[in-house]
Amino acid sequence: MSKLLYVISSPRGEQSESRAIADEFLDAYRQSDPSVEVDVLELWTDTLPVYGGDGVAAKMSVFAGREPSGDQASAWAEVQRIFSRFDAADEYLFTVPMWNHGIPWVLKHLIDTISQPGMVFGFDPATGYEGLLAGKRAVVVYTSAVYYEGAPREFGTDFHRAYFNDWLRWAGIHPVSEVRFQPNLVTSDADAGRAVAKASARALGNRFALSGRRAA
Numbered sequence: 001m002s003k004l005l006y007v008i009s010s011p012r013g014e015q016s017e018s019r020a021i022a023d024e025f026l027d028a029y030r031q032s033d034p035s036v037e038v039d040v041l042e043l044w045t046d047t048l049p050v051y052g053g054d055g056v057a058a059k060m061s062v063f064a065g066r067e068p069s070g071d072q073a074s075a076w077a078e079v080q081r082i083f084s085r086f087d088a089a090d091e092y093l094f095t096v097p098m099w100n101h102g103i104p105w106v107l108k109h110l111i112d113t114i115s116q117p118g119m120v121f122g123f124d125p126a127t128g129y130e131g132l133l134a135g136k137r138a139v140v141v142y143t144s145a146v147y148y149e150g151a152p153r154e155f156g157t158d159f160h161r162a163y164f165n166d167w168l169r170w171a172g173i174h175p176v177s178e179v180r181f182q183p184n185l186v187t188s189d190a191d192a193g194r195a196v197a198k199a200s201a202r203a204l205g206n207r208f209a210l211s212g213r214r215a216a
């Protein structure tokens with residue numbers, strides 16, 4: 001049985017384009033494999049504690065090989081709790097709208113909270129970083145209103161998909177499948193693009209269910 005964490009980074013609820021597409025993935029997946037266990041992390045309502053001074057100090061202590069103590073230890077325990085929820089999944093589904101050419105800050109907050117030594121990454125001074133989340137796979141739904149791949153600079157720059165895909169790679173999460181609905185506002189053909197994105201999400205959902213069953 002697969003455990004899937006559904007991370008929602010749009011606050012737009014029923015209006016969310018990325019969520020509507022991701023829901024198609026999940027619906028197809030569940031129809032093909034009702035045993036999939038889904039944990040939903042709604043980043044705008046299931047708010048994470050602020051990762052601030054104590055958490056940062058704890059990270060630097062751990063990176064230097066020391067044990068955090070006092071307020072740092074409490075902040076570190078919170079980080080471990082959030083990471084454990086993330087790490088409990090073996091599959092991920094993310095909704096990632098483009099916000100000001102990047103990702104919504106709630107998703108960056110999750111990344112900054114859990115990207116810790118001994119959790120998401122290891123480090124060797126000779127060979128560099130090593131992602132510790134190997135053996136997990138992800139589906140990401142990317143949306144933007146104006147930006148599209150190959151667009152002139154005046155329509156935006158991709159610090160969105162490029163950044164998030166690279167974080168997944170750095171963390172060791174592989175393979176990553178994408179569904180993109182870009183642009184979804186400044187286009188004469190939004191309905192067709194939406195239908196294609198939803199169909200490709202459903203196909204991916206079926207594929208995940210089938211390959212999960214084969215692996216089981």
Ligand SMILES: Cc1cc2nc3c(=O)[nH]c(=O)nc-3n(C[C@H](O)[C@H](O)[C@H](O)COP(=O)(O)O)c2cc1C
Pocket residue numbers: 010011012015016017018019095096097098099100101102143144145146147156183184
């Ligand atoms: C705060 C904010 C910033 C945005 N920045 C961009 C942007 O830089 N480029 C773009 O093409 N669309 C931008 N958009 C539009 C969203 O990416 C687009 O509406 C997308 O469909 C949102 O996904 P959602 O419907 O799942 O929330 C922005 C929207 C918001 C609310």
